[in-house]
Amino acid sequence: MQIGANSLDLLPETLVSLGCSFPCVITDKTMLELGYVAKVEALLNQQNINFGLFTDTMPEPNDTSILAAVEMVKTKQYDCLIALGGGSAIDSAKAIALLASHGGKMSDYKVPYQVTEISLPVVAIPTTAGTGSEATKVTVISDSATDEKMLCMGSGLIPAAAIIDYQFTLSLPSRIAADTGIDALTHAIEAYVSRKANLFSDQQAIAAMKLIAPNLIKVCQQPDNLKAKEAMMLGATLAGIAFSNASVGLVHGMSRPIGVHFHVPHGLSNAMLLPTITEYSLPGAPRKYAECAMHMGLVTVIDDQTLAHQTLINELKHINQTLNVPTLAEFGVVKTEYEGLLTNMAEQALASGSPGNNPKIPVLNEIIELYKKVWL
Structure with a gap:
């Protein structure tokens, strides 16, 4: 964990410490509009780190909302994910990492199943002071067919790193x-x-x-x-x-x-x-x-x-x-x-x-x- 004001600046060295060099940023349109995505992009560009970008995560994500990102991550062969946003973006990134690494569908992994599989590393950058998803072994993804909120748990869902920079919360409504x-x-x-x-x-x-x-x-x-x-x-x-x-x-x-x-x-x-x-x-x-x-x-x-x-x-x-x-x-x-x-x-x-x-x-x-x- 990198904690405190301007800890976002430590993102490139955090990636190096994880042995990662080709991340995909998982976020949403609001982060794009607020200029937070641009901040992350600037840091990565400064260090000549090539990266991908997926901006279509949805609030209260479901199993279909992540499929395009799963396909993108598998096709481009990114070696880690950077989850930028609130709990929905971080939960989505955890699920994307899991499915891109191990296949199947989200319902395969809901409790009582324990997710112990090691997936692509996730670097979580929360922009709300709320879910704590950056530090948990939990992701919640809805089943689009049944409307059930599927609770998935296990050590394999814990992000590899988190950047806890409260400055991201200054513009919160x-x-x-x-x-x-x-x-x-x-x-x-x-x-x-x-x-x-x-x-x-x-x-x-x-x-x-x-x-x-x-x-x-x-x-x-x-x-x-x-x-x-x-x-x-x-x-x-x-x-x-x-x-x-x-x-x-x-x-x-x-x-x-x-x-x-x-x-x-x-x-x-x-x-x-x-x-x-x-x-x-x-x-x-x-x-x-x-x-x-x-x-x-x-x-x-x-x-x-x-x-x-x-x-x-x-x-x-x-x-x-x-x-x-x-x-x-x-x-x-x-x-x-x-x-x-x-x-x-x-x-x-x-x-x-x-x-x-x-x-x-x-x-x-x-x-x-x-x-x-x-x-x-």
Whole structure:
């Protein structure tokens, strides 16, 4: 990992350290418009590094959106990928590297399959402080035929290198800063309370909460606050490391089907769910949720767990209100369509495996009731 302002300048030497000399940049049209692709191109040109460029990754990528890039990478025989963008671009690059190296289709690799195959190296350059995908063994790619968000996991999906330069987040619109920031906070909390949490993941999650909680609202309301931007960027990466080693829980399990069926951006659907699902889950890990309140700087001691819990829930609601997170109804989800898909979404949530890591493990009907609760 190269971390800090201007760490992008270290891209050429990072490629050398990986033994790579013919990269393909995987990105999207927004990165092109913002001039970020030009920055990467200039660095590579200065060092006379030949490269390819694919700019057609899509938000919430599906298995067909990556096929053209897979073919391009195989045909041109690039020796690594540079993933420039948010979680969607990085997730796409991981999937492209996997399919270009080993063939098959994405559904072959979804959980419970463990991706241990070593693929083309990916150098991840995140431009949002959110998904943490630059540091995780996870990619999420939708099945275009069934609308299922396929969760693929395994050590073979961890990027070979990451460049964590917070200056890429300075031009983020406040809506994207809010959604990706709440996504990062969700990662930290869910990793900390996960049934798969361990001493290592706990340390990353604690550090992430301490960085994210005091700065989440600041980065949205004060886009020029460089210290807050830097803290959020590092916090998001640490949260990624935390959940990559401890998994996420019910919030993510329920969030993915909402994203697929109603095209709600991933971070935003997490935000819609976080207060309600946290409140539901409290009895499963009362002490750890109280500790979340403490690590987020909301309480100084946790002698009174009930007070710590209430303070935590109030803060999660306050974040949503302050950052104008809409309910599903306000987002424009049609109630009859939503209700018609409740059972299907609950089944998809359970099938992802994430609810099984939750401190309080739900059954199908409980998930349906929780979906009903968050609509308004």
